[in-house]
Amino acid sequence: MSNFNPEKLSIEYRDEITATEPIIPRCYTLTHSDLTGDLFLTIGVQYAWDKINPMRDEVLGEWKQIGGSLYYFVYLQIDQGQYTKNVSAKRNEIFRRELPLALTAIRYGDRFLFNTYPKLNHASIIINFMSAYPQFARQESWGTFHSYSIR
Secondary structure, three states: OOOOOHHHEEEEEOOOOOOOOOOOOOEEEEEEOOOOOOEEEEEEOOOOHHHOOOOOOOEEEEEEEEOOEEEEEEEEEOOOOOOOHHHHHHHHHHHHHHHHHHHHHHHHHOHHHHHHOHHHHHOEEEEEEEOOOOOOOEEEEEEEHHHHOOO
């Protein structure tokens, strides 16, 4: 995993979203530059589809309330059947390797929300790996944001 560098993260708020309001709806689009290593976090009431490239290597996330609990759901597009199984396996490997960095960037980028609502640090993170291949199409729990905060 790459090390998170806060200086490489740019944050953009859209729509009616502020640094501390609202929790729901609040959608996160994390993209990056392969050339510079810069990360770009857009936080809005919907995903920043205009920031997504054809490679579909972004990380999408949103807060959901289920029952009385808040969860953070992440969506990763491994493939939609357009790649061979070997290419999808490599994309799956890269997403898994870089996901801790992405979660750290999201946690840091929205730190004012987490500071305002400390309970969010303990919300479960549910990762949805989306793929046409059953061995890659999975839903997994990846702990809580407490594990991805910069101390």
